[in-house]
Amino acid sequence: MQKLLLTIDKISTFVGQAFSWLIVGLTFLIAYEVYARYAMDAPHPWAFDIMLQMYGTLFMMAGAYTLSKNGMVRGDVLYGFFPQRVQAALDLTLYILFFLPGVTALCWAGYYYAGDSWRITEHSSITADGPPLYHFKTIIPIAGAFILVQGFVEIYRCILCLKDGKWPSRIQDVEEVDVEKLKATVHVTDEDIAKLDEYVTHTKGGNK
Secondary structure, three states, X not given: OHXXXXXXXXXXXXXXXXXXXXXXXHHHHHHHHHHHHHOOOOOOOOHHHHHHXXXXXXXXXXXXXXXXXXXXXXXXXXHOOOOHHHHHHHHHHHHHHHHHHHHHHHHHHHHHHHHHHHHOOOEOOOOOOOOEOHHXXXXXXXXXXXXXXXHHHHHHHHHHHHHHOOOOOOOOOOOOOOHHHHHHHOOOOHHHHHHHHHHHHHHHHHHO
């Protein structure tokens, strides 16, 4: 079962990382539109719509990835002090009461929402002759489905934690820099850093 959980984690990670490339496209599009607007005096009326769609797609498709990395926003002021079994019980309760009904409703409503958009070949009304929206709205139920599947994985992790008393492993990804681990890796101590700071300060003082 643990292998299945990690496999779904890998899928969520792959999807999130694949759609993260939209950041690069969005950056280039914004830069190009700023140049076209102010340097060439030739703005594109569709640019703002496409930017919204790219950002919205990125935001929605990153949901399962974030959940798989346990990166969702949480009030950790008290949660972090709880024993792991208490954390699991609290998480399991919230998943059942709020997550499952909410994400299921998202998938259900998003399916019909996207279907209506395809039926009328909906286009953006923000600007005249706006780009189509139906493909963008299709992302809603797709993203919801990925989040729902990952949610079942997290629910099972809660059950395992209640049983074993510790959280099961999950796939690690990009992390913030751990300064202490970095110092241990390069074999640098606080005393070495202090000596380097003293040397730099002394050198600058001598140059003056």
